[in-house]
Amino acid sequence: MSGWDNFKNILCIRPDNMGDLIMSGPALRKFKKGLNARITLLTSSMAAGITPFIPEIDEVIIFDLPWVKQANTERPDALFALVERLKKYHFDAAVIFTVYSQNPLPSAMIAYQAGISRVLAYCRENPYGLITDWVPDEEPFRYIDHQVDRDLKLVNHVCNVNVGKRLSLTVNETGWPEITEKLKQTGLDNGRPWLILHAGVSEIKRQFPEELWIETALQIISKGYQVLLTGSAGEKELVSRLQTQIGAGAFNAAGLFPIGQLITLISRASLLLSVNTGVTHISAAVGTPVVVLYAQTNPQHTPWMVPNTVIEFPVPDGLKSKNGVIRYVDDTIYANPAMMPEPAVITDHVIRLIRSSAVSGRQFHGTPHENQEL
Template structure:
């Protein structure tokens, strides 16, 4: 594809969750640096909070699309409004970022109707005039890349490369000071050993059993005298309350306590984050915080990027398997070997290795993901 140096006003469409947008940020950086462009991101209300912390993004537009899982009920009139707003902004280029199991054409249609002249995306079928710059999607049938690598390769096709490939977020002393004020209202002593346990999930299939979270927390408190900070969003407060009450000892419920800026600050100060594969692990990657991931094997693309720590995979129960045929192909081809649920002892051993300085960088696609 021919490189054009006049992309000064670029639209990036990534209407998914917080972690998805964060994984696209190195590719967004590549676009901004290569073309010295203004970057506008069209994303979901679920990702809007982190969008303002990504330094390469200049403007955020929000729309909850019906082809992306969310709790919103967007009317058709809102789509017409979005198309009108996009048209007024006179974008030079639209880039649609997708997971390999997603169809890019609904988002592409918005860019087409908004008369954005250059439209770039991966697509499995021939998009004809909907895309002016089309990369035939070989994933997952010929290869599987990490999501960050997938997005970087997409923008590289028009000549865009970043100065660095890491995830990065804007962090401020003010956010940490506000977080500390909230922590000081609780009997938490950050001068003593502590770590974060994050149990909330955006999809039920990623759930790690509550009783095993409790056993892991109790083991860490008993053996290492850790203070356990159960974190989560406002909707997860009931969960963090339940976990802290069941765990007892030096465990604390912080569900709904922090803004996104304060939560990022807390993660950046944490010695270690233990979480399921959700947005929290990508925030940890962006703050260079070691992480242990209890990874439900649904999509092998989303390990924490360039992070130190450990991935502990487990098989998604049959009744929660995706109905998406692309994901079902990956499950049958790569995840046919069943992996039992991670035990609290597995988590404790991983923590001990990190405490002893035996932490390795997590591969882009961990070997344990592929049979």
């Protein structure tokens, strides 16, 4: 176990987005089961909201590190305060989770300054004393793993114990009556079939054209489904525009559900239709089928171990990343950009996935009218 078998106080650094953290869940589970360790997570304000629903996490430290794209940035002197705070925990070891396009060395420097003697991380170049348990990063130039497998393989270098690979979030079923009341406020009839359409994105390059969302929603409604439009409080304007243009059969729930209720809501939906953003990983974690309109950015982040359909669409040249590693993926994996998908194609995949999931035994709330297609 590389000397980690006696480590019981571990700092896990996952400083980016909610979806990234959800995909690290099985790796955190491996630490928890294999080492029986206390897990303290250092993460961003963007990911912090999901942490109460990941049972492996014992404590959370929220800090928006400046070397990760954030909505907010901390003052430079706050880094020194963070280091002093970390010192007080007397951590036995730290693990740094990254996407292959991220550099772990700034996070490793924080751990080094905090006096953490053992640090596990992928790194492309030799980190010398900054990363004691160094795993050379061969992605994406030799192969590409899904993010879940990438994180599990990293932890496997110090903790070789079998755990389930599925994503997992705590679902609060006792909150369903309150959610049902909120659904009534939107006008949605919970006795009839409904699905979720989530159009909001954290990065503009993943944005799907509004006119195609509208036409897709209209076609889904014509098949007998209500469309619940979800989004954050900051996405109310977008969702309102979509609901107005779609009209009858679409219901605006932007900003209505805090993260815990959103998890429960998604667990009850027939299907989630979204772009590649954090809610797709929530859906995978609660077992709800996903159709994802997947901007050709990072192929590591498709829905994991849940019935799904991935429909790729191109990223405009002006929005493509300047990161050299991502550019390599764009020039190889995405050398032939996908065509923008037609609403009829998206709708067909949605109906087919709901049908196949129903046949496999998944239970939904409400059923289509007999004269409407499923």
